[in-house]
Amino acid sequence: MSTIVEVKDLVKYYGKGENIVKAVDHTSLKVERGTFTAVVGRSGSGKSTLLQLMGGLDRPDSGEVIIDGTSIYTLNSNDLTVFRRRKIGFIFQDYNLIPSLNVWENVVLPLGLDGRKTDEKEIEKILDEIGLSDKKHAMPDTLSGGQKQRVAIGRALASYPSVILADEPTGNLDSRTELEVLAVLKRCVADFNSTIVMITHNETIAQMADAVMVIEDGKVVR
Numbered sequence: 001m002s003t004i005v006e007v008k009d010l011v012k013y014y015g016k017g018e019n020i021v022k023a024v025d026h027t028s029l030k031v032e033r034g035t036f037t038a039v040v041g042r043s044g045s046g047k048s049t050l051l052q053l054m055g056g057l058d059r060p061d062s063g064e065v066i067i068d069g070t071s072i073y074t075l076n077s078n079d080l081t082v083f084r085r086r087k088i089g090f091i092f093q094d095y096n097l098i099p100s101l102n103v104w105e106n107v108v109l110p111l112g113l114d115g116r117k118t119d120e121k122e123i124e125k126i127l128d129e130i131g132l133s134d135k136k137h138a139m140p141d142t143l144s145g146g147q148k149q150r151v152a153i154g155r156a157l158a159s160y161p162s163v164i165l166a167d168e169p170t171g172n173l174d175s176r177t178e179l180e181v182l183a184v185l186k187r188c189v190a191d192f193n194s195t196i197v198m199i200t201h202n203e204t205i206a207q208m209a210d211a212v213m214v215i216e217d218g219k220v221v222r
């Protein structure tokens with residue numbers, strides 16, 4: 001196995017003086033290619049801040065995030081945006097689909113933004129993987145929560161990113177749909193050799209992961 005994401009002595013504090021919040025506090029970690037990692041920890045422990053820093057959505061006070069050999073915060077903001085589009089897939093709790101675009105268009109959107117041509121066969125493969133081949137022309141507001149989240153997974157997969165970062169992707173779903181979405185994510189790891197890092201509050205789900213990272217007070221404790 002090889003390391004695809006490495007975090008080195010990462011720090012992100014909010015506020016000052018006695019109001020300082022050490023959201024990420026000298027944290028280091030490694031994620032291996034082709035694995036499914038669950039991130040757990042109580043509310044406010046710094047999980048989302050860590051994930052956003054791992055994905056180049058924010059800037060740390062100090063420390064490094066290395067993705068596929070690139071230390072991402074050495075990039076200027078334009079280059080970081082391009083890097084993020086090519087190398088990192090995001091999945092959020094509230095899906096973040098574009099309401100005026102259908103399923104297919106939502107999935108290929110990041111490729112279009114990157115000026116890349118769409119390989120229709122590849123997209124069909126992804127739609128098949130997320131179980132939405134028969135819904136490619138459907139608009140988001142006609143889909144169930146689980147279907148919407150599967151579209152978001154397809155969109156994250158479309159650029160074959162180095163890593164997919166998911167912040168409580170099943171947080172809005174009932175428990176049966178939650179397991180369905182989780183099964184799709186696990187299949188992505190098996191079929192596409194995707195690397196997934198996912199924040200969850202669900203113990204059962206954390207147990208289905210290849211690795212579990214426990215966050216306390218901005219630090220990886222286990």
Ligand SMILES: Nc1ncnc2c1ncn2[C@@H]1O[C@H](COP(=O)(O)OP(=O)(O)OP(=O)(O)O)[C@@H](O)[C@H]1O
Pocket residue numbers: 014015021022023041042043044045046047048049050
């Ligand atoms: N933009 C911000 N400004 C100030 N404080 C912030 C900001 N973002 C996060 N924090 C603080 O940093 C700490 C970590 O927040 P974070 O959202 O990373 O926690 P979390 O583990 O994701 O929590 P949850 O499980 O509730 O989503 C919290 O104390 C939070 O209040």
Ligand SMILES: [Mg+2]
Pocket residue numbers: 047048049167
């Ligand atoms: Mg959070």
